[in-house]
Amino acid sequence: MEKNNLSATGSTMKPDYVIGEHPDLPPPSNTIGPIAWIRDNLLSSPANIVMTILSIFFLYKILPPSLDWMFFDAAFVGEDRNACRAVADGACWAFISERFKLFTYGFYPIENRWRVDLSFVLLVIAVIPILFDKTPFRKYGLWFAMVFPFIAGWLLVGGFGLDPVPTEKFGGFMLTLVVGITGIAFSLPLGILLALGRQSNLPIIKVFCVSFIEFIRGVPLITLLFVASTMLSYFLPPGTNFDLLLRVLIMVTLFSAGYMAEVIRGGLQAIPKGQFEASDAMGLKYWPSMRLIVLPQALKISIPGIVNTFIGLYKDTTLVIIIGLLDPLGIGRASLSDTKWTGLSNEVYLFVALFFFVSCFAMSRYSLYLENKLQTEHRR
Amino acid sequence: MSNSTQIGTEQMNTDQDNIVIRINQMHKWYGQFHVLKDINLDVTRGEKIVICGPSGSGKSTMIRCINRLEEHQKGDIIVDGTELTNDLKNIEAVRREVGMVFQHFNLFPHLTVLENCTLAPIWVRKTPRLEAEEIAMQYLERVKIPDQANKFPGQLSGGQQQRVAIARSLCMKPRIMLFDEPTSALDPEMIKEVLDVMIELASEGITMLCVTHEMGFAKTVADRVIFMDGGEIIEENVPQEFFDNPQHERTKLFLSQILNH
Ligand SMILES: Nc1ncnc2c1ncn2[C@@H]1O[C@H](COP(=O)(O)OP(=O)(O)OP(=O)(O)O)[C@@H](O)[C@H]1O
Ligand SMILES: [Mg+2]
Numbered sequence: 001m002e003k004n005n006l007s008a009t010g011s012t013m014k015p016d017y018v019i020g021e022h023p024d025l026p027p028p029s030n031t032i033g034p035i036a037w038i039r040d041n042l043l044s045s046p047a048n049i050v051m052t053i054l055s056i057f058f059l060y061k062i063l064p065p066s067l068d069w070m071f072f073d074a075a076f077v078g079e080d081r082n083a084c085r086a087v088a089d090g091a092c093w094a095f096i097s098e099r100f101k102l103f104t105y106g107f108y109p110i111e112n113r114w115r116v117d118l119s120f121v122l123l124v125i126a127v128i129p130i131l132f133d134k135t136p137f138r139k140y141g142l143w144f145a146m147v148f149p150f151i152a153g154w155l156l157v158g159g160f161g162l163d164p165v166p167t168e169k170f171g172g173f174m175l176t177l178v179v180g181i182t183g184i185a186f187s188l189p190l191g192i193l194l195a196l197g198r199q200s201n202l203p204i205i206k207v208f209c210v211s212f213i214e215f216i217r218g219v220p221l222i223t224l225l226f227v228a229s230t231m232l233s234y235f236l237p238p239g240t241n242f243d244l245l246l247r248v249l250i251m252v253t254l255f256s257a258g259y260m261a262e263v264i265r266g267g268l269q270a271i272p273k274g275q276f277e278a279s280d281a282m283g284l285k286y287w288p289s290m291r292l293i294v295l296p297q298a299l300k301i302s303i304p305g306i307v308n309t310f311i312g313l314y315k316d317t318t319l320v321i322i323i324g325l326l327d328p329l330g331i332g333r334a335s336l337s338d339t340k341w342t343g344l345s346n347e348v349y350l351f352v353a354l355f356f357f358v359s360c361f362a363m364s365r366y367s368l369y370l371e372n373k374l375q376t377e378h379r380r
Numbered sequence: 381m382s383n384s385t386q387i388g389t390e391q392m393n394t395d396q397d398n399i400v401i402r403i404n405q406m407h408k409w410y411g412q413f414h415v416l417k418d419i420n421l422d423v424t425r426g427e428k429i430v431i432c433g434p435s436g437s438g439k440s441t442m443i444r445c446i447n448r449l450e451e452h453q454k455g456d457i458i459v460d461g462t463e464l465t466n467d468l469k470n471i472e473a474v475r476r477e478v479g480m481v482f483q484h485f486n487l488f489p490h491l492t493v494l495e496n497c498t499l500a501p502i503w504v505r506k507t508p509r510l511e512a513e514e515i516a517m518q519y520l521e522r523v524k525i526p527d528q529a530n531k532f533p534g535q536l537s538g539g540q541q542q543r544v545a546i547a548r549s550l551c552m553k554p555r556i557m558l559f560d561e562p563t564s565a566l567d568p569e570m571i572k573e574v575l576d577v578m579i580e581l582a583s584e585g586i587t588m589l590c591v592t593h594e595m596g597f598a599k600t601v602a603d604r605v606i607f608m609d610g611g612e613i614i615e616e617n618v619p620q621e622f623f624d625n626p627q628h629e630r631t632k633l634f635l636s637q638i639l640n641h
Contacts, residue, residue, distance in 0.1 A: 272486075274482060274484055274486035275486060275488065277449055277482070277486060278480075278482065278486035278487075278488070279488075280447075280449060280475065281447055281449060281475060281478075281479075281480040282475065282499070282500035282504060282549075282552065283472050283475035283476040283500065283504045283552070284499075284500065284503060284504060285472065288503045288504075292499060292503065293488055293499075296490050297488075297489070297490050300490065374490075
């Protein structure tokens with residue numbers, strides 16, 4: 001039967017290739033290319049078609065007016081709000097460009113702003129070797145990153161040959177970066193220690209870490225910041241002048257360290273028991289075993305959570321406004337009360353939002369890059 | 381140790397010296413559960429011991445007590461002259477001399493094969509990196525996978541991973557090797573490549589304790605076979621006698637089950 005069938009079709013459709021040497025053919029044209037993509041992704045079902053149409057309608061309604069407002073109908077130069085309105089109906093970016101320096105440096109003395117710029121350049125130099133392991137001279141870069149906080153502190157605060165600048169003058173993006181980066185840099189190691197302490201066999205350490213973490217997680221950051229600005233002075237001996245910014249830095253760091261510890265604990269728990277046993281059986285002591293075997297794996301698993309905490313911390317820096325420090329949002333609100341520029345809150349908030357978005361999006365992208373890199377490197 | 385003048389004591393001393401592991405009236409509990417009961421075992425230098433017994437009989441627990449992955453609650457364990465107590469120094473000293481190979485390999489997935497092998501020599505023995513790498517390559521050659529040195533464990537087959545695990549232990553130049561069912565997580569075609577490596581190793585004078593159900597391996601390599609059940613050592617004998625002439629009912633039952641399936 002089958003044989004008959006085969007020979008019947010075989011006579012009409014003789015294969016035009018040698019059996020076993022079928023050439024590689026391109027896929028049928030209706031399965032690749034933009035048309036196929038549109039069909040598969042946008043028009044694959046009736047519900048999908050409706051969604052696509054609605055989305056296009058929505059974009060059509062939203063996009064052109066926004067673009068008009070932001071760019072085509074916007075005024076980029078002008079003395080004040082009226083000058084803006086005279087030339088265009090859209091955004092008045094002249095306001096932002098006039099206040100740009102204020103947004104960047106806060107009230108940092110103009111003649112000393114080069115110190116902020118220099119710190120920023122050094123920051124970039126310090127961060128690159130940390131982020132990318134293929135950086136040339138990475139070893140020296142990492143050493144530099146270790147001393148960078150001290151150099152930056154000296155440059156920004158002054159003393160030892162530089163004009164001292166009181167930290168109340170800090171503000172704007174510079175303040176955000178100072179608080180955000182200090183918090184990030186110190187909360188990670190602190191969080192690691194807390195997470196390890198929470199798993200410790202020594203009851204005192206364990207109880208301390210657990211109560212610390214639970215306290216931090218149970219109290220809003222605002223409360224801690226208020227404590228930082230007022231309460232601490234009760235506990236400290238009278239007359240000690242404990243810098244307000246320093247208190248904020250400590251509180252923000254402790255706060256995110258508490259969250260960090262829980263994120264990392266999740267990673268630690270995901271490490272199979274066999275890994276601990278293998279490193280014990282080799283005679284590795286606690287710290288080498290943690291540093292070389294457990295933490296590299298636990299941190300890798302925790303990357304999304306860690307970056308999430310970083311981003312949260314970075315955005316929480318806006319809360320310093322509550323205790324009178326002027327971050328970009330604070331500067332923006334202060335600027336809005338200028339009678340020359342009334343009613344420009346859209347511009348200000350959009351600008352500040354853009355700044356935060358760019359920073360946080362960069363962190364998020366970097367975390368994806370890192371995850372991918374480690375993923376392919378270890379290919380489980 | 382001491383060069384005693386009396387022949388009698390000297391004789392005794394060499395006997396003592398030849399015992400590398402002495403387990404004396406050792407008991408262990410998991411909570412209320414009495415898992416090891418009155419274990420007595422002397423292992424002489426260079427001896428190959430195979431431990432078998434039904435699942436849950438305490439085989440793993442016993443050999444894990446030897447490098448203190450598990451703590452015993454009663455009796456003594458003396459490894460190479462060092463008594464295992466709560467003293468961390470002693471535990472570390474014992475672990476430096478005792479290598480262990482696990483059922484599930486327990487390689488470090490974030491390190492290459494070579495890094496897996498050099499980690500302990502560098503950090504525990506303080507061997508210079510280059511020297512440690514040289515030693516590691518020697519042992520990787522002995523287990524016949526020098527060409528995989530720069531891969532990650534996840535890229536190797538199970539048999540290859542277990543051979544890496546053996547090489548990793550050997551890089552510490554241990555006097556004693558413990559194996560806990562090294563082949564039971566492997567597919568049949570990979571068991572042989574691992575057993576071959578172990579047989580070769582056995583011919584080199586290292587002391588081996590091996591929990592396994594590979595009776596062929598036991599017959600070729602073991603000086604003594606130990607049968608455990610219910611947390612006790614039920615029977616021990618040279619392999620020939622053990623397999624041909626088991627004394628205890630439970631041993632007979634176990635052997636009939638394992639040989640006939
Ligand atoms: N951490 C633990 N806590 C409580 N009981 C345990 C623990 N580990 C093992 N046991 C119990 O102790 C007994 C002995 O376990 P062990 O792992 O030594 O057996 P085994 O002889 O190695 O068995 P297998 O051949 O299945 O590996 C088992 O009954 C097991 O359930
Ligand atoms: Mg077992």
